[in-house]
Amino acid sequence: MLEINAGGMYYRDLNQKIRDAVNSGEKDITVRNVNGQYYIGDGLRGKSTITVEGVPGNDLAAFMDGPTLVIKANAQDNISNTMNTGKVVIHGNAGDVLGYGMRGGKLHILGDVGYRVGIHMKGVKKQSPTIVVGGTAGDFFGEYMAGGVLILLGLNNDGRPIVGDYLGTGMHGGVIYVRGEIDKNNCGAEVGILDLDDEDMKVLKESLTEYCKDMGLSLDEIMKKGFKKLIPVSLRPYGNLYAY
Amino acid sequence: MFKSLAPPEYLATIDREKCIRCKRCIQNCGWGVYSWGGDKVLINTSKCVKCLRCYHYCPEEAIEIVDNPTRFKQNAYWGYNHLRNIKRQAETGGIPLTGMGSDLPYTILFDSLLIDACQVTNPSIDPLREPMELRTYLGKKPSSVEFEKGRDGKLKLKTKMPPQLKLSLPIIFSPMSFGSISLNAQKVLAIAAKECGILMNTGEGGLHEDLFPYRDNIIVQVASGRFGVNPDYLNAGVAVEIKIGQGAKPGIGGHLPGEKIPLEVARARMIPVGTDAISPAPQHDIYSIEDLRQLIYAIKEATNYKPVSVKIAAVHNVAAIASGIVRAGADIVYLDGFRGGTGAAPSIIRDHLGIPIEHAIAAVDDRLRQEGIRNEASIIAAGGIRSSADAAKAIALGADAVAIATAALITMGCTTCGKCYTGNCSWGITTQRPELTARLDPEVYAERLINLIHAWEHELKEILGALGINAIESLRGNRERLRGVGLDTQILDILGVKPAGR
Ligand code: SF4
Ligand code: SF4
Numbered sequence: 215m216l217e218i219n220a221g222g223m224y225y226r227d228l229n230q231k232i233r234d235a236v237n238s239g240e241k242d243i244t245v246r247n248v249n250g251q252y253y254i255g256d257g258l259r260g261k262s263t264i265t266v267e268g269v270p271g272n273d274l275a276a277f278m279d280g281p282t283l284v285i286k287a288n289a290q291d292n293i294s295n296t297m298n299t300g301k302v303v304i305h306g307n308a309g310d311v312l313g314y315g316m317r318g319g320k321l322h323i324l325g326d327v328g329y330r331v332g333i334h335m336k337g338v339k340k341q342s343p344t345i346v347v348g349g350t351a352g353d354f355f356g357e358y359m360a361g362g363v364l365i366l367l368g369l370n371n372d373g374r375p376i377v378g379d380y381l382g383t384g385m386h387g388g389v390i391y392v393r394g395e396i397d398k399n400n401c402g403a404e405v406g407i408l409d410l411d412d413e414d415m416k417v418l419k420e421s422l423t424e425y426c427k428d429m430g431l432s433l434d435e436i437m438k439k440g441f442k443k444l445i446p447v448s449l450r451p452y453g454n455l456y457a458y
Numbered sequence: 459m460f461k462s463l464a465p466p467e468y469l470a471t472i473d474r475e476k477c478i479r480c481k482r483c484i485q486n487c488g489w490g491v492y493s494w495g496g497d498k499v500l501i502n503t504s505k506c507v508k509c510l511r512c513y514h515y516c517p518e519e520a521i522e523i524v525d526n527p528t529r530f531k532q533n534a535y536w537g538y539n540h541l542r543n544i545k546r547q548a549e550t551g552g553i554p555l556t557g558m559g560s561d562l563p564y565t566i567l568f569d570s571l572l573i574d575a576c577q578v579t580n581p582s583i584d585p586l587r588e589p590m591e592l593r594t595y596l597g598k599k600p601s602s603v604e605f606e607k608g609r610d611g612k613l614k615l616k617t618k619m620p621p622q623l624k625l626s627l628p629i630i631f632s633p634m635s636f637g638s639i640s641l642n643a644q645k646v647l648a649i650a651a652k653e654c655g656i657l658m659n660t661g662e663g664g665l666h667e668d669l670f671p672y673r674d675n676i677i678v679q680v681a682s683g684r685f686g687v688n689p690d691y692l693n694a695g696v697a698v699e700i701k702i703g704q705g706a707k708p709g710i711g712g713h714l715p716g717e718k719i720p721l722e723v724a725r726a727r728m729i730p731v732g733t734d735a736i737s738p739a740p741q742h743d744i745y746s747i748e749d750l751r752q753l754i755y756a757i758k759e760a761t762n763y764k765p766v767s768v769k770i771a772a773v774h775n776v777a778a779i780a781s782g783i784v785r786a787g788a789d790i791v792y793l794d795g796f797r798g799g800t801g802a803a804p805s806i807i808r809d810h811l812g813i814p815i816e817h818a819i820a821a822v823d824d825r826l827r828q829e830g831i832r833n834e835a836s837i838i839a840a841g842g843i844r845s846s847a848d849a850a851k852a853i854a855l856g857a858d859a860v861a862i863a864t865a866a867l868i869t870m871g872c873t874t875c876g877k878c879y880t881g882n883c884s885w886g887i888t889t890q891r892p893e894l895t896a897r898l899d900p901e902v903y904a905e906r907l908i909n910l911i912h913a914w915e916h917e918l919k920e921i922l923g924a925l926g927i928n929a930i931e932s933l934r935g936n937r938e939r940l941r942g943v944g945l946d947t948q949i950l951d952i953l954g955v956k957p958a959g960r
Contacts, residue, residue, distance in 0.1 A: 450733055
């Protein structure tokens with residue numbers, strides 16, 4: 215196990231240190247005293263697990279390809295931007311624009327997330343990204359989604375709406391599972407609201423089993439409430455927009 | 459079926475006397491104009507786009523493609539396209555799409571600028587005899603350099619140079635994605651770029667493995683759809699480009715129609731086969747210069763600090779935007795004028811938004827100089843560069859290099875028919891239909907593109923020779939060597955160019 219003290223360290227130096235450690239084969243790294251440093255895990259490859267103590271800055275795990283990042287606090291904006299594989303676990307809330315263009319791997323957030331989460335996620339059969347949000351989400355959740363899985367649990371929402379407006383606007387692939395009811399008025403015109411079938415339940419349970427393990431939550435407790443699924447009604451939501 | 463009230467634009471005609479019924483026209487037309495009627499070739503002329511493929515492959519010169527003489531009544535105000543588009547919109551309720559750059563008769567400033575030449579008192583240089591330097595380096599330049607004495611007593615550069623992209627001449631190929639153009643067309647660009655010591659750009663569609671051998675001549679692009687972007691991709695080329703906008707469609711996103719998304723393209727983009735590949739209008743992680751800076755540095759972190767280019771459409775406030783981009787840490791600012799080409803854009807956007815590249819170069823170059831940051835980034839100018847003269851004028855106005863796309867496609871057979879969005883290109887360029895793409899032999903057509911680049915290279919050297927200078931560096935931003943004809947004082951002032959005769 216390697217410990218890095220990030221206190222007062224410039225982000226470029228810190229990320230270089232982390233990259234060097236991963237490249238030298240270190241599998242278990244703890245970074246202490248993180249305080250807003252940007253780009254942690256950016257473009258990082260390999261199979262290491264990096265535990266971050268303190269609040270990391272924006273662009274955490276952008277383009278990341280393999281490692282696991284565990285954040286013991288809240289995190290900020292732009293997490294897992296265009297991430298390829300690997301996993302990010304956040305034991306707190308996170309900000310806006312999470313998982314933008316995400317291509318694979320997992321992003322687990324215990325608390326609430328901000329606006330524009332899961333925009334333009336994509337996936338093919340073998341490689342598909344999953345984001346699980348424990349709390350609530352803001353507007354534009356899953357906008358332009360082209361693949362992958364978005365799960366929104368709305369735990370501890372104290373009566374607040376689980377999700378904002380423009381849910382799944384422009385969605386043309388992938389699936390969104392929301393725990394509880396969805397108001398059609400909050401959705402983009404391109405999505406349909408359906409009940410889950412057996413295949414959905416399998417996907418959902420598999421993802422949530424892992425999520426619950428990461429977060430120390432009870433799967434049974436979560437599954438007590440029903441889910442709805444959102445999928446695109448057309449592969450070509452804008453197919454009739456143009457005159458040829 | 460209801461017959462369209464928009465009469466066909468062209469009449470495909472076959473001289474029945476000459477026709478030997480070889481059926482080559484049927485095979486060659488990507489738009490299905492011809493079919494076999496048992497004893498003769500049948501013609502459905504409403505589908506003809508005048509790409510001239512059939513004409514070139516007819517062994518008997520039997521085919522003639524003529525503009526349909528049956529047109530709407532001539533009207534100086536209600537143009538042919540106004541009527542045609544209204545009728546198509548009335549029939550479909552859709553937005554008319556188009557391909558290639560705008561063909562509307564806005565003033566072309568390149569055609570109102572003339573280049574200086576030497577006579578008597580300042581001798582010209584013979585490029586056939588004297589060396590001419592066209593080599594160009596793109597990237598941040600330090601504001602000052604320091605030297606030190608090495609152990610051998612020789613002077614050495616002490617300043618650490620930021621990363622540079624080396625070009626044999628100041629011309630590169632503009633981004634065109636796999637999807638919008640065929641893989642064979644991309645290969646033509648890659649082979650030619652390598653041979654000529656210049657660069658091609660993947661556009662937003664991932665990097666096909668067949669292009670890996672050309673990685674030293676490739677810029678990879680990251681745009682709002684993030685198609686094909688992973689760490690391997692980011693590190694695959696010599697630089698990364700963030701695409702904010704495109705001259706042909708400023709402010710709107712990309713839309714690759716489902717017809718152009720077969721399995722291989724879908725796989726490269728990680729989206730379902732046959733869906734439309736949508737690149738949202740903005741990048742939803744960039745709403746400000748600060749956000750742009752974040753993405754630039756996220757990419758730099760992920761690539762161990764490769765140069766990052768930011769491509770924007772030339773719009774009204776381009777100078778201030780470019781200044782922001784440079785301050786955000788970009789190594790290259792890529793300006794795309796409104797004449798720039800496209801694989802698919804709503805014609806209303808293409809023809810009515812943005813500004814010409816000539817104004818944009820001058821405005822951006824001026825602004826960066828005024829702010830003392832011109833050295834912080836190179837400027838690439840694109841959007842309608844038709845000849846080496848346009849390139850020379852763009853460089854004299856302040857660009858470091860130009861990018862060409864349409865000119866490159868023309869060497870592959872393109873006739874600028876403008877129907878790239880249909881996915882039926884008979885020349886195998888802007889299509890993914892295997893029977894069409896197979897006709898574009900990369901080796902054969904690369905040869906033609908290489909010829910074009912070499913010809914322009916010679917022409918640029920001739921221009922420099924006539925100017926009495928022996929390095930492209932001396933032409934860069936040298937507006938004193940340009941004169942305007944028929945331009946008003948305000949435009950001359952914007953361009954920083956004197957009128958001819960002064
Ligand atoms: S090949 Fe081109 S020019 Fe010839 S008929 Fe077809 S569309 Fe028209
Ligand atoms: S690339 Fe093909 S479809 Fe597009 S303008 Fe050229 S010939 Fe026409």
